[in-house]
Amino acid sequence: MLKIERRPAPVWVRAVIPLAAILVTFILTSILILVAKANPFEAYYHFLIAPLSGQVSAIEVLVKSTPLLLTGAAVTFAFSAGYWNIGAEGQLLAGAIAAAGLGMALETFPPIVAIPVMILGGFLAGMVWAAIPALLKVKLAVDEVVTTLLMNTVILFLISFLLNGVWRDPLSGWPQSAQIADSAIFPKLIPRSRLHLGFLLAWVVIGLIWLVINRTALGMRMRSVGMGPEAARFAGVKVGRTMLTAALVSGGIAGLAGVSEVAGIHYHLIEAISANYGYTGIIAATLGGLNPLGVSLAALFIGLIDTGAQSVSRALGVPIFLGNVVQATLLLVTLGMLLLQNYRIRRV
């Protein structure tokens, strides 16, 4: 007879988990790939290997992971303090609005001024958008999961209002803002690629949040509030203030993701500026176990399968949605396995 115990699995099992997850996902989704009349092995080659086999597509993986690094960092920061910020999506959009507005207004300034101002503006905009639910939480104990989520929809309508009204592009007439000034566009890190300053910014942020969470008094207060609010309060930690700080900084970081997408990729504000990066950031944060290094690996990994999904559909002619299915399955399997690593099976 076999028995399940709650005890951490040995280290080698943990190391094998990502590979095992890919294998299980492969088995689960092969059926669908076969139904779509493609060869599962070929499909998986395109999913996981092809994006990394060429320089252009490998860089594209990094481009795709840039906003996820930032939203993942944003979510991690808030979650560490037990503040469940589901609103990174909305805070990203707030940052994007600020970036577009400032980017259009800063035409006469050189990049050395325009870019820092835009970054700062996007950070502040994200903070402001995060401040509403955060204050409601701290002052009136309103559940932040609900309010941060609802704020995402509110700002989507605000963008729609801007793009169909005052900011509508006078040249094309499309619902997008005018292009931001050349001086506000993020410089490329690698010439003739889409990899831009935002990628570097993301890593700086990842490094900073690691430092703050693990090596500062604020970080320790945040963790104590996240893991034991009553004990933290008893020990003299100002729980409300700590949570508010974490929520606002989290919003600011998410705002940076918006800046990065506007100034690094699109150069306009468009309604589809975020492909659910705010929500995927939650997945990256969870997959990465709220450890900044783990979160960044998770963001890179999600960037890889995002790129791979396009590659599969292009090469094999299967619907692009199949990519989404595989991606979602992989995430579910990985999360499930991360949970299982806390258990052991033993023969009785």
Add this chain to the structure above:
Amino acid sequence: MYAVELKGITKRFGPVIANNHIDFQLKLGEIQALLGENGAGKTTLMRILYGLYHADEGKIVVNDREVQIRSPRDAIVNRIGMVTQHFTLVPTLTVAENVALGYTQGFHLDPKKLEADVAASAKRFGIEIDPHALVRHLSVGERQRVEILKSLYRDARVLILDEPTAVLVPQEVDVLFATLNRLREDGMSLVFISHKLYEVMAICDRISVLRDGKAVGTVEKEKTSQSELARLMVGRETFGVTRQGENHPGKPLLRLDRVSAVDKKGLPALKNITLEVCQGEILGIAGVSGNGQTELAQVLSGTLKPSSGEIRVGEKKLTGADPAEFTAARVGRIPEDRHGGVVGEMSVADNLALENLDKFVRSGMLDRKAILENAKRLIAEYQIKASPTDRIRTLSGGNMQKVLLARALARDPLLIIAPQPTRGLDVGATDYVRKKLLEQRDAGTAVLLVSEDLDEIMALSDRIAVIYEGQIVGVVAARDATAEQLGLMMSGAWEVAHAEN
């Protein structure tokens, strides 16, 4: 013939041997105590019998037949029931529904019949409970009765009670003991897990003692004494730590002037409390649980704002101050709920530093070396069995309490607020905590001790204040106090008697 026999039970948790080849026999129609300090392996052994754990080695024999118990369901089939420390009731269901839950037959449910059945069962065993009542409206004692009834309703003939008195107030203990006696007369066999000597002597026929996972002996109640049991339990005679001699208390340090406060539900919990605690004395707050002690400690720890009145420590006004301000005024506070008072997932070192974090910052960053050094020093000084990097939730209750004590005392407080500082601790840890509090008192610190253990109050306090329904009904010098007088005051009878005179 025995109701239950355990033979050579061994259970390991990783490197720890919780039960080491334990033999245990439960006679028909007896109440047998399973006595031991925290961590001796009492609960583990009984969890094995009830199918919550599985023994690595050993046999279970029920009514002379070897049985396999893999789950509580198997235990129930073998007519074994258990009342665990943490109740497993659904608060939104009625008593009858909770009792029958998982034990109903067929698809159709007849609530009327169910209630009648449960009422009949309760009546038969002399358990006073209203089957219609919603469990969330019940007191802890009543909930425990529901748990007992649950086992009886499932035809249990063997009932295991895991520290059943830990959650009860004294009157409820009496009711519980009456119920247990009745069940024994009914021919049931009961196991009573406890670490309280006087309770064991009051209710049990035989007493089995466990120490460090081993059975050290089974004795008849008639042929033993509390001091023998204590010796078996800890391997030495303990007489407890008590206050020696009289101190000449100094100036009043803590002053409460007509302090009132409301509890979580918004009901008045403290009514015009006026109190003083002097330097170099222990003021004991005696009372039956739930008479405002928790709120009093919270008000003095900064976690509950008083609705009126004034609190002063020395010359400093601390009415409505937050925990950090209390700490800054050199008030050493110990949380009443130990487990809620530590951040379980954080290390011992981090928990020790948390109250005083600004001291451990160098050029904006945490000085992790200083945090570790601080922890090492306190661990050595307070004999805490842990390493600085251990997650604190892995510590035993006694060691956890030592961490909290160390944190409070490390800052050299003028005043110590100690609510229930020894609750749930084993004899060794209890003695240690009491010794530390007396040391502080002798060094001139003012100590406010809140305890529901009257013996503790009488052993440590210089003066005793009795709290009843949120009011201080009297303050007496400990040398003049008798248990009888305090008992009357605690039950509210004193006031009435005085009013009549």
